[in-house]
Amino acid sequence: MPVDHSSPLSLLPETFDVAVHHLNLTAATPFRVLLGSIRQGKKVVAADTYATAMAFYSWLRKFAQVKIPVTDYASSQRNKAFFASLTDGFLLRITHGRAMLRSAPQNPWLAELFPEKDDFLLKFSDFLGINGSWQWFRNGILFPGLDYPLHPYYGVYFPTRFGHLQLFDQWLKSQKPFSQALDMGAGCGVLSFYLLKNGCQKVTATDINPFAIKSIRMELKNHPEASKIGLHAGSFFDGLQPKKFDLVVFNPPWTPGSIANSLDLATHYGQGFFDQFFEQASRLLSGHTLLVIPFSNFGLVAGITKNHPIANEIENNRFEVVEHRQQAIQQAPSKRRNWLAELRQNEMDELWVLQKSKSNIE
Numbered sequence: 106m107p108v109d110h111s112s113p114l115s116l117l118p119e120t121f122d123v124a125v126h127h128l129n130l131t132a133a134t135p136f137r138v139l140l141g142s143i144r145q146g147k148k149v150v151a152a153d154t155y156a157t158a159m160a161f162y163s164w165l166r167k168f169a170q171v172k173i174p175v176t177d178y179a180s181s182q183r184n185k186a187f188f189a190s191l192t193d194g195f196l197l198r199i200t201h202g203r204a205m206l207r208s209a210p211q212n213p214w215l216a217e218l219f220p221e222k223d224d225f226l227l228k229f230s231d232f233l234g235i236n237g238s239w240q241w242f243r244n245g246i247l248f249p250g251l252d253y254p255l256h257p258y259y260g261v262y263f264p265t266r267f268g269h270l271q272l273f274d275q276w277l278k279s280q281k282p283f284s285q286a287l288d289m290g291a292g293c294g295v296l297s298f299y300l301l302k303n304g305c306q307k308v309t310a311t312d313i314n315p316f317a318i319k320s321i322r323m324e325l326k327n328h329p330e331a332s333k334i335g336l337h338a339g340s341f342f343d344g345l346q347p348k349k350f351d352l353v354v355f356n357p358p359w360t361p362g363s364i365a366n367s368l369d370l371a372t373h374y375g376q377g378f379f380d381q382f383f384e385q386a387s388r389l390l391s392g393h394t395l396l397v398i399p400f401s402n403f404g405l406v407a408g409i410t411k412n413h414p415i416a417n418e419i420e421n422n423r424f425e426v427v428e429h430r431q432q433a434i435q436q437a438p439s440k441r442r443n444w445l446a447e448l449r450q451n452e453m454d455e456l457w458v459l460q461k462s463k464s465n466i467e
Contacts, residue, residue, distance in 0.1 A: 116260050116316055118231035121148070121196060123224055130195075132157045136164050143194035151197040151229060155209040158197065162229060165191045177444050178407040182362075189230070196226040204232060212239040214259055235259060248295050250274045251302065255293050258320035262292035262371030268454035269399035270295065272430050273354070276397070276456055277303040286352040287311065287345070292371060294321035294334075296354050296399075301330050305352075309345070311337040314370070341382055347389040352397065355382065359401045361410050379414035387423040392466035395427065396459040406451045415457050423465045428458040 127148035130139060139149045139161065151158035169188040175181045198205040201223055202216025214235055219225065238259045245254025249267050257263040264270060273296065282304030288297045291310035294317075300308050310321055318336050325331035337344060347353070362373035386396060404410040419426060431453045436446065 116314065117218055118227060118235070120219065120222060121226035123198060123226055125226065127196065127226075129153075130157065130161055136161055140165070140168065140191070143191055147194065148226075149195050150226060151195070151206055154207045155204075158206055158209075158229060162192065162195065162233075165195070175444065178409060178448070181444075192230040193228060195229045197229050197232055198224070199227050199232075200224045210236050212236060214239050218259060246293075251295075251298055255295060255298070255324060256320075257293035258316050258323065260316045261314065261320045262317070264292075264295060266434075266454075268432060268435060269401065269456065270299070272432065272454055272456040273397070273399055274299050274303070276428070276430060276458065282306065283352040285309075285350045286354065287347070287350045288354050288356070289341070290356045290371070291321060292317055292356065294324055296356060297321070297334055298324075300352075300354070301333055305333070307333055307335070309335045309337055309350075311339055311345070313338070313340045342385050342389050347386075348391040348394075350390075350394055352395050353386070353390065354397045354399075355386075356399055357382070359403050360407075361404055374414075379418065383418045383421075383423065387461060387465055390461060392461050392463075394460070396424065396457075398457040398459070400455045400457060402453050402455065403448075406448055415455075415459075419459075422462050424459040425462045426457065427460050428456075430456040430458075 125148055127150045128134075128139060128142050129152035130149050131153040143149055149161075151161070166188060169184055169191060173180060173184040173187050175184050197209075199215055199219070199222075202213070202219075203211055204215065212235070218235070238257075241263070242256045242258060245256045246263060247254045248264070249271055255263070277299060280303075283300070284306045286300050286305045286308045288294070288300065288308055288310045291297055291312045292314075294310055297308045297310045310318075312318060315338055318338050321334070321336060325334060328334075339345070357379070358370070358372050358374040360373050361375075362369075363375070390396065398415060400415060402413065405413060418424060434449045434452045434454060436449050
């Protein structure tokens with residue numbers, strides 16, 4: 106997703122020298138002893154089996170849940186930060202692209218992402234993240250309305266909820282095919298492929314994350330309409346000719362908050378993010394261009410913010426609402442209720458269709 110940060114975050118996880126002083130985790134090591142060492146700032150390296158490492162990782166998660174019970178969004182963030190402070194000290198060794206644990210899952214990204222490192226230590230949590238990403242990439246994700254799966258590369262955002270995608274697809278079906286569309290903050294490219302499916306003649310997919318551009322490029326290798334999607338690396342409208350587009354789809358983060366890693370750029374927005382985007386859009390887009398923004402009122406219903414960034418922009422009179430679609434979040438029935446399930450009852454998926462106000466057209 107598009108961002109504007111003066112100091113870009115690394116796309117790759119932090120690595121550590123194998124010579125760093127550490128304690129070894131084995132099946133015979135008491136977990137509380139290792140926890141005490143981690144809380145003193147020492148490193149613990151998994152040196153037994155993958156099952157033992159997973160057992161310790163799960164034990165740390167339960168410890169965090171006891172220390173900071175999760176009852177709402179604020180406590181979930183405190184719990185997340187505390188758990189990260191514990192797992193940041195838990196490492197495993199990677200040698201020649203392989204995890205040095207018996208029965209550990211292996212994947213080619215360990216070598217591909219770190220081509221210049223033959224022997225190093227990696228946070229166990231980052232290893233799990235890489236392995237999970239590899240599974241999504243290898244198996245693919247089938248989004249509703251598309252006839253083929255997408256395979257997001259490591260570090261690339263992809264939707265895990267589909268309500269806003271369905272709103273976008275339904276809206277596209279109600280429109281005549283667009284000639285030139287911009288998919289800003291394309292991530293894995295899912296909105297670009299919806300545009301192709303609905304007859305768009307040319308799509309420019311942009312993202313500040315070079316892995317997102319790589320991911321879409323790999324998707325296009327075997328796509329019959331690959332020539333209709335152009336790729337551009339950049340933030341917001343940098344390096345583009347905005348007035349040529351009759352449709353701009355802006356897929357922003359939905360949650361205000363701090364940015365700790367590259368994926369946070371796709372899920373959280375900082376202060377001034379929407380101000381900068383709308384200032385550029387109001388200045389650079391033509392009067393006929395439709396601006397479509399999939400969004401959610403999660404920030405409002407979770408009590409994170411009292412401001413809806415799109416509704417606030419409408420009050421500035423630079424844009425007017427052409428259409429506003431919304432629908433309740435679809436949840437699978439469950440007897441177990443928690444704070445998030447309760448929150449979801451009031452959350453809405455949204456699709457905003459905007460156009461420059463007549464008073465804002467030169």
